[in-house]
Structure formats: structure tokens, C-alpha cells
């Protein structure tokens with residue numbers, strides 16, 4: 001009986017592992033020579049062309065193989081440049097494997113925060129770190145266009161950047177955009193809800209109406225999707241701040257809840273209670 005139970009658990013674990021070691025990645029064409037790879041962790045942006053391959057974010061360590069395979073389907077060229085939108089592990093976990101192939105570029109704080117997670121005397125760890133860092137912005141000239149990498153301070157974390165593909169009319173937002181969901185704002189790593197809102201509005205104001213947007217998480221998006229995300233944040237933050245002003249504690253605000261129309265936005269890692277907690281703490285600390 002016991003053996004049989006163990007066997008079933010074993011089979012269940014193997015089955016659960018199949019998507020990770022199988023194809024694992026879904027490729028979406030965005031525009032021109034830009035693609036979005038959806039797997040586990042943050043969405044990956046890829047530019048393929050005459051100059052080779054540019055990769056934005058690397059998901060997890062065990063996704064490096066499936067990422068390489070998905071890129072090979074798009075191009076026979078080599079990975080030349082890797083960019084990290086920010087330091088979180090679901091966007092940088094594949095750095096160790098992929099960083100052996102190409103230099104990694106990121107905001108200076110991404111390097112600082114990643115540096116604190118390992119031993120710099122270890123070559124494999126050094127390969128996983130950004131070799132090139134910048135403070136405010138940086139331009140890449142690759143595959144026939146200028147790609148502007150712009151730091152947006154103290155939003156999701158203090159390490160985030162957004163990439164603007166100026167010819168293809170594509171933007172990779174990193175975790176300044178969770179399409180259709182409440183965002184995670186990492187208050188412990190330099191994030192702030194008010195700054196996050198300002199950053200999203202600043203980006204919206206710069207984008208043409210027909211832009212294609214790769215969100216950090218969720219489906220490939222349009223400007224209308226990004227505006228709906230901003231509206232959802234504005235409305236729910238206003239409700240939570242009203243609760244704070246009325247002298248309610250965090251639990252009371254959670255009990256009062258958020259409008260039903262946003263019930264789908266609070267599934268998974270950031271449910272409605274967690275979002276309320278992040279906003280409450282960001283505006284009361």
C-alpha cells in the first residue's frame with residue numbers, strides 16, 4: 001500500500017515536471033523581427049536578424065535549454081546580447097547558462113542586487129552577472145534599429161528598465177506591466193506603489209496607439225490593455241487609500257475587499273489580499 005502510494009506520488013511528480021523539460025515555451029510573433037517567448041517566469045523578448053539574436057530576460061535556470069531550442073526555431077544566428085529588465089529570479093534565473101554565450105546588460109542596481117546573492121570568486125556565478133551596467137539609459141544599435149533601454153526608478157523594484165524598439169514599434173515593459181492582473185510591487189527591494197503608477201503613466205504618454213507591448217507577465221498586449229491595467233491600479237489604489245484615510249487597519253481594508261469586476265485580476269501569486277497589503281504598506285510606511 002505504502003509502496004503503491006509512493007509510486008503514485010512519483011508518477012504525479014514526473015507528470016508535473018513534463019512541461020518544464022518538454023517544449024515548455026510558446027513563441028508569439030510580435031512585429032517585424034521581434035518575438036515573445038512565453039514559458040515559466042517573466043516573458044522573454046527576442047530580436048532576430050542579420051546581427052544575430054538579442055534576448056531580453058532569461059526566466060529560470062532549468063528553462064535555458066527550452067529557451068535555446070525556441071530561439072533556434074527562429075534563427076540560426078548566435079545569441080549576441082542579453083538584457084535583464086530587473087533582478088528578480090524569474091527574469092534572471094537563466095543567466096548562468098545563457099550568460100556563458102553573450103554579455104548581459106542591466107541597470108547598475110540589478111548587478112548590485114544579484115551580486116549579493118552569490119560568491120564573486122566563482123566563475124559560473126560571475127558569468128550570470130551583468131557585465132555591462134548603466135544608470136539612466138542606454139541605446140543598442142542592433143538588427144537595423146535603435147533599442148532604447150530606459151531605467152524607471154523605484155517602481156516594481158529599484159532595478160527596472162523598459163526597452164523601446166524604435167523601428168519595430170514594440171516595447172518590453174518588464175514587470176511594470178502584469179497584463180490583466182494586479183502587479184507585484186517589491187517594497188523590500190526599492191519598489192513603491194506611487195512611483196510604479198507614475199512610471200506606468202509616463203510610459204503610456206510616450207507610446208503610439210498601434211504599439212505592441214510585451215508585458216513582464218500575461219499575454220501580448222496593446223496600448224488599450226496597458227491603459228486598462230493602469231485604470232485597474234488607479235481604481236483599486238483609490239479604494240485602499242480611502243480605507244487608510246478612514247483609519248482602517250490592513251485587515252479591515254482586506255475584509256472590505258475590491259470591486260467584483262476585478263476578481264479575475266487577483267488570481268495566483270498576487271491575490272486581492274496581497275495586492276491590498278502591498279498598497280496599504282506602501283502608503284503607510
Ligand SMILES: [Zn+2]
Pocket residue numbers: 086088091156175
Ligand atoms: Zn519582477
